[in-house]
Amino acid sequence: MGAVASVLPFLGFPSDDGDEGSGYGRSEQWRVEQRARELEAQVHTARQEAEEARRRANEAESRSRMAQEEATLSWERRQEELQQALDEAEEAFHRADEARLATERRWFEGVRPERRPSDQEIIEMKARYGYSPNFIHIAVVGSAGAGKSSFINTVRGLSNNDPIAARTGIVETTDTVTSYPDPRPNSRIIWYDVPGAGTPSVPDWQYFNDLGLYIFDCIIILIDNRLLESDLAVLSACQQCSTVEAFIVRSKSDQHINNMACDKIPGFDPCDPDTDDETRSRFLQIKFEEKRRFIHETNENVRKNLEDKSLSPRRVYIVCKDAMLARLQNARSSKTIDEAELRDDVEGSVRRRLQSGR
Template sequence: EEETRRTRRAKEEAERKAREAAELARRVQAEREELERQLRRGIQPVVRPTLEEIRLAKAKVQYDDAMFHFAVAGIAGSGKSSLINALCGMNNSDPNAAPTGVNETTMEISRYVDTTHPEQFAWYDVPGSGTLGTPDWQYFNSQGLYVFDCVLVLVNNRFTVTDQAILRNCHHFQIPTFIVRSKSDQHILNLMMDMGFDSDLEDTDSREQFFNIARERYISGTRQSVKDNLATANLPDQRVYIVSKKTLFSAAQNRQPMGLIDEVELLTDLYSVAYRSGRFA
């Protein structure tokens, strides 16, 4: 009789495991079919990583629970490496600086220690979208952006599909994001040239007038463009920080640079997010 009971229990346990396996397979198939439906409809799905994927992603970037980890992402050529150097208090010529160039120089996630906060902050230069052969909607997961404590998204005048996917995924995972437009000094100069400015012909007063008008147009145009792009993508409204690497570098060195736009506010808000995390005593 005891043998019969053991046999019955073993059979019931086997049947239970078979039902659980069948239910798991059903859920996986349903999720796969839903992802395929979303892709056919042009919707970029949010895919939650497994615990093992999270563990491996943290190991890859040398994640340290005692530090705060900032990732800088965006399209190739948006100025990610120069921005990281400025935020870390380094010139592009510094031997420890992130490499910069006309073409995308970042093909693997690279880690940099903030020289002004070496025990607290780590910065990561993420390969630009469009350089790795990865579909836009998979960029967030393929780069392991879900393990970072904060993500800066560098944008140009119009959001890419990848920009939208990063912001949407960060919102889903409750990761703080900062939208940043860099190279502002160059963009303002380009606007001045479009307005008819000629450095060989204009005097100082004329140059200042051209600069002030172009600067205001650039700032207001950028803010409105980001607002419109967020609305079009059905993303929550948020501020865009308009900066130039030279001015940001000086601000990170606690200097008082000329031509400030949002550099000081960006640094202040980044540090505030880090310190509010409760990671530092």
């Protein structure tokens, strides 16, 4: 037994023999307990590290999730902002389209948009037409076929066949504003043949501004049978533009009166040399009566047209080419109606412009 006991401590087992064996056992127990505590501390540390790693992993996952959510929200916000921009653009387009349609409705109803030209536009238009303050610039406007070119030739004392005459024709022969200096000695007037309003290239609602009629010193509105919407639009613009004086002129009066008289005598040809004196005398009497009716109806039609558009009353000058040429040559003509008054009033307007220095 003693031999066994002596071997036990060597093998790591406690011995029951005496204090020496007991001390050794306590020491060994302490070491075991110390080792256990160390292991426990290591386990605790490992658990803390694992917990910290788990916490960091959770935080990383949370940050990733938040970043993803933020990215999603940012994308959604961008989509919302884009959609809002598209909606606003569409709304603006609809508003612009509604404004355009409303403006077009006003145009069709005869209410033209009012827009005064800027100083720069006036300068550019004057440069375009070669405007000189030393001359009087008179524009002749009106519908296609009213006889503007022929009128300009007549007031300049020229026939339509003259080499320097304005080109004439049944259809609209002018597609740009063309200037014609007055060839008479000491004349300071330049006449302008203006394209007719209401043609496909020049709608009447933009006629006055687009062609720069506001730069002219005087505008003669030539009418054939009646005042058209385009004529009234120009008159309205002239009334707003106080620096431009306008005259309404009814052209081709002799042709109209002659046609009215011929309608009263079916089959009658005033150019037939075989017409008997009685028939010719009757025709002249009818022509005199139709002339009075023509003058009255022309004045009444113009008065009513101006009144319907709330425009100021204006005189209408009834003229014809032959009577105007006779007047320029100081000759008499049986066709004369308002040629002398038109000449005097236009000259008066010119004189006032020269005196005012405008």
